[in-house]
Amino acid sequence: MADLDSVLGCLDLNLDRSVERLSALLRIPSISTDPAYREQCRLAAEFLAGDLGAIGFEAAVRETPGHPMVVAHHAGPAPTNGKPAPHVLFYGHYDVQPVDPVSEWKTGPFEPVVETMPDGTKRIVARGSADDKGQLMTFIEACRAFKAETGGLPCRVTIFLEGEEESGSPSLNPFLDANREELSADVALVCDTNMWNRDTPAISTGLRGLVGEEIVVKAASRDLHSGYYGGAARNPIHVLAKILAEMRDDDGRITIPGFYDGVEELPDDVKKSWQALGMSDETFLGEVGLKVPAGETGRSVLEQTWSRPTAEVNGISGGYTGEGFKTVIAAQATAKVSFRLVFSQDPEKIRAAFRKFVEDRLPADCTVEFHPHGGSPAIQLPFDSPVLQKARVALSDEWPNPAVMIGMGGSIPVVGEFKKRLGMESLLVGFGLADDAIHSPNEKYEMSSFHKGQRSWARILAALGEG
Structure with a gap:
């Protein structure tokens, strides 16, 4: 706990520097769908590999027929009673969406700014701030703080960053197949998801x-x-x-x-936790001009969209x-x-x-x-997974409200490929918000998401390192 406290303190003390590092990455227009930005995608990959190398990872830019991957490894603590430390694979993507229509941006899409809102909260505005550069940098900053304060990491960590997620991931599956042994771990950590609201962290336990x-x-x-x-x-x-x-x-x-x-039917405790979120039919459907759920009678809108x-x-x-x-x-x-x-x-x-x-x-x-x-197929993390339970406690310790387990109506293809090709379950934890305007003009990432996201990953890594 003393080590974790010092790591959290390090993250607090160095927040401004972490914003500068994120801003440097955000200035690189790594638009994977447009061939005109091919060299910029490579530049983003090289930036990340260099940053990871600087904090002690064995990091490399790996070639594909398309945009390169970044793969980095870091050893964990020495084995305990002959048992190696847990091994996690962290996944994120450094490519971003096009910025059109440019005329609707208040500032340059690749000129990151920190805005202070009327209520005093701050946000980082730039293309990729929430999807996914800001999210992936929360994990890297947590690793940086662990290295600075303890000289090591509590787990064996592999970081895998893709450059084609926004353009259909054509190189992903061949790369996973060719590097199956190197990329396999105990669990994958995927950050491309949201919180329930700005004070309530979430773990996405299922993807349809x-x-x-x-x-x-x-x-x-x-x-x-x-x-x-x-x-x-x-x-x-x-x-x-x-x-x-x-x-x-x-x-x-x-x-x-x-x-x-x-x-399957939801476990009673999960159903009750979803009911406690207070999402009414009218609230869910109201913003699109509807009010009466059309799914299975007797099931809430969250059940209809997450688990049915x-x-x-x-x-x-x-x-x-x-x-x-x-x-x-x-x-x-x-x-x-x-x-x-x-x-x-x-x-x-x-x-x-x-x-x-x-x-x-x-x-x-x-x-x-x-x-x-x-x-x-759908992806379903077992509700009684020890990894899920440790992450849930760690997130609850960091945020004002306890972490909730939610479903996702859509799909994140890489999660299915990790399961199919590498035999790994995925823990989906991210700190985006519904109003972050990803894929739209004026994309933003809340400073609270960036700061407390770093602290959250530090807590999760510490919890997983306990074995």
Whole structure:
């Protein structure tokens, strides 16, 4: 505890210097999607490798067909009773989104400024401040303070920083496969997430998986005149609309047989903790002009978006949709359907069950084609994971409110790849806020997030180092 206190004190004392280091990184326009910034992406990688090397990591810029990776290693304390210290892999990304429209930025996107708000709080404004340069630097600063105060780190630490996260990560999977042994650890630490609110830290325990499917229902050999053939010829738009409507019952439950295989109920303590967050239906839906949840009856909006699977129609087309009116019976109708998965639902079983559901309802004179659009399983950290519990206590010790365990309706692909390719669970802890305007003009990162994020990682590292 004395060591941790000195590390926390070091972080407090050197906050201004850590802001200067972050600002230097933010000035590098590492936009991975634009080839014009290729050299700037390399410069960001070299900056980080150099900074990590300066605090005692064995750090290197590693080549890929695209933008380089940064990989750094640091030994932990000596083994205890022959047992090595825990090993963590920290993941972040140094690339950023484009800045358009530039005219909406109050200051230069790559000219970081510290703004003082009317309530006295401060924020760092620049592209990448929250996504993800500010987040990844919280971890590096925690390591820097440990080195300065104790001469070492409480765990074995590998840092893995990507340069293509904002452009689809085309080099990620081949790199993981080629370096599986080097990058494997006891647990991955992923910082690309948010807090519940500015005073309440969060651990994201689940990410929903995804299955995408495009279906094309065909009937006649050509579009038909609806006066001549109407009533006699099969209309594929009717057929498709009926099939899609039958996927959900009146209580919002998905009717595809076997769809809920692998879907578990939340533990009572987790459900109560979500209820305690006080998120009402009206608050959640109000900002988009809605007020009545459309998911499964009797479940809160947080359950519906964090821990329950979905079947959504993302697009539907057929027939004439241009200006004016054209009285035809379309030869085909198309829909794009996506399924968000939870717990241990199998993406390929869901895809097969959906296809059978459609085929079983296909009338005479109709055929169907299916076109897959990706599939990945959900990620669920066990609620009783010792790593999760240690992080929860560490975060609760740092922030005004206890840490909460939340779900995420979307996906972070790298978390799935760590599980699939490296066999690692991931602990998702980040300090962003919903209003940080990531991917938008005037992106910001709260100074409290940057400062207390550093202190939080110091506490988590100390807790994990205890074994």
